[in-house]
Amino acid sequence: MQEDRFNQDFFQFLQESSTPFHAVSFMAGKLRGAGFQQLYETEPWTLVPGNSYFITRDNGALAAFTLATKDYQDQSFKIIGAHTDSPALQVKPLAVKASHSLFQLGVEVYGGPLLATWFDRDLSIAGRVVCTTTNGILTTLLVDFKRPVAIIPSLAIHLDREANNGHAINKQKELIPIVSQITGGDALNFSSILAEQINKEYLDAKVATIMGFDLFCYDCQPPSFLGLGNEFITGSRLDNLLSCFVGYTAMIEAINETKTDTNRLLICNNHEEIGSVTAAGAQGSFLDSILERIMPDSVNRHRALRESFFISMDNAHGVHPNFSDKSDPEHMPLLNHGPVIKTNANQRYATTSVSSAIYKTIAAETGVATQDFVIRSDMACGSTIGPHTAAILGIPTVDVGAPTLAMHSIREMTGSRDPFLLYKTINRFLTRDRLPRIEG
Numbered sequence: 177m178q179e180d181r182f183n184q185d186f187f188q189f190l191q192e193s194s195t196p197f198h199a200v201s202f203m204a205g206k207l208r209g210a211g212f213q214q215l216y217e218t219e220p221w222t223l224v225p226g227n228s229y230f231i232t233r234d235n236g237a238l239a240a241f242t243l244a245t246k247d248y249q250d251q252s253f254k255i256i257g258a259h260t261d262s263p264a265l266q267v268k269p270l271a272v273k274a275s276h277s278l279f280q281l282g283v284e285v286y287g288g289p290l291l292a293t294w295f296d297r298d299l300s301i302a303g304r305v306v307c308t309t310t311n312g313i314l315t316t317l318l319v320d321f322k323r324p325v326a327i328i329p330s331l332a333i334h335l336d337r338e339a340n341n342g343h344a345i346n347k348q349k350e351l352i353p354i355v356s357q358i359t360g361g362d363a364l365n366f367s368s369i370l371a372e373q374i375n376k377e378y379l380d381a382k383v384a385t386i387m388g389f390d391l392f393c394y395d396c397q398p399p400s401f402l403g404l405g406n407e408f409i410t411g412s413r414l415d416n417l418l419s420c421f422v423g424y425t426a427m428i429e430a431i432n433e434t435k436t437d438t439n440r441l442l443i444c445n446n447h448e449e450i451g452s453v454t455a456a457g458a459q460g461s462f463l464d465s466i467l468e469r470i471m472p473d474s475v476n477r478h479r480a481l482r483e484s485f486f487i488s489m490d491n492a493h494g495v496h497p498n499f500s501d502k503s504d505p506e507h508m509p510l511l512n513h514g515p516v517i518k519t520n521a522n523q524r525y526a527t528t529s530v531s532s533a534i535y536k537t538i539a540a541e542t543g544v545a546t547q548d549f550v551i552r553s554d555m556a557c558g559s560t561i562g563p564h565t566a567a568i569l570g571i572p573t574v575d576v577g578a579p580t581l582a583m584h585s586i587r588e589m590t591g592s593r594d595p596f597l598l599y600k601t602i603n604r605f606l607t608r609d610r611l612p613r614i615e616g
Contacts (some may be wrong), residue, residue: 179596189421190399190411194302195392196236196260196446199417201318203424204232207240210428220272222468228431231466235304235316236260236446237456239466240427243435249471252483253439257561258419258490259448263289263584265351266299267391272364278288279356279364281326287449289343294587299353300325304369305389308571310382317381318375324396327354353393384520395586407512407592414588418578420444422599430606439607445561446517455477458561464568472581485534485611486564486573487602492516492549494579507550509579512591514545515598518575520573524564526573528581530614535574537612539601547579
């Protein structure tokens with residue numbers, strides 16, 4: 177695959193993946209089109225060596241795997257992983273507020289976004305809606321307005337002269353998007369608006385009653401190249417849809433390139449940004465239960481996992497030119513200079529010297545340089561799905577990611593070469609016959 181085509185496909189994925197639910201739906205469509213067969217956790221599985229499958233859970237998590245061509249229950253796994261969620265503003269169940277001729281929607285902060293970046297942006301609304309149909313069926317549908325419908329205006333500088341000297345944002349009072357003008361005495365019936373939008377997106381939906389929803393605000397501005405030479409990419413939800421895109425693309429390309437006598441598996445968990453302790457999160461049972469069904473014999477499964485390897489992909493902090501003192505002086509990842517291996521003494525990243533060496537060897541085989549990241553010793557470190565997955569499965573794990581600026585902003589930035597450089601290493605990992613051997 178060429179880099180230009182890769183980035184264009186990446187942009188399409190970003191635009192279609194306004195929420196984790198939409199990301200999973202999009203990935204499922206791509207996998208299905210590439211020959212992956214959908215399995216369901218509520219049904220028995222009949223697995224065939226050499227075939228490819230995928231499963232979703234709670235609309236927001238996805239796993240895909242390709243079985244070895246022979247004796248797959250005795251073979252190790254090459255596992256790659258990412259997460260589908262990003263920091264956001266989530267609409268409250270009883271959201272509508274009326275104030276000074278305006279209707280607003282109450283929102284709750286999901287994860288740890290840079291809140292100041294959410295002001296004065298053209299916001300849309302998307303997510304999952306549970307409703308009953310006119311024939312009495314309870315169903316789940318995805319909805320996406322795909323146009324600006326909300327905004328959180330900043331307070332004018334004339335009314336807050338100290339705004340540029342630092343301002344603590346009150347999450348309850350100041351993060352309330354405006355969505356409509358009050359005209360006459362009519363109330364804003366948000367359920368009716370959702371039903372109308374669903375009927376636009378699904379011609380045969382026949383919505384009777386909105387029972388509930390998981391909706392998020394998101395920035396309408398599409399991703400784009402940036403810089404005098406288009407050296408950069410800027411867009412929403414790069415953390416961590418970039419890694420999801422790399423993951424499912426590498427899985428699809430791998431089945432087209434080679435057959436292997438190891439099992440390949442992609443896991444895209446939800447809820448990493450809020451701790452992963454959910455049914456669809458990395459601390460849940462999703463991946464473990466899939467592996468149990470692929471390898472029912474516990475002895476074979478545990479033996480195979482000891483010989484397996486997991487690459488956890490999540491964006492890494494690039495050094496910020498205006499705030500370089502926030503980086504460790506010897507660990508300053510640069511955009512467009514290769515994937516970043518993330519290490520932490522307290523195992524907030526799952527990387528060890530052994531797993532790092534294995535990934536570096538694989539990257540070197542593709543001609544891709546790697547970089548190292550360690551947080552300053554006087555600062556707290558974030559985490560990924562890597563440590564959770566490694567702890568549950570007992571599998572050697574490395575944490576890597578594309579270097580990024582403005583992480584958790586409504587609009588993040590990476591190098592235009594970074595997604596493809598990461599992809600090249602993951603493609604090599606999945607198509608390589610065996611892992612690099614380490615004695616001792």
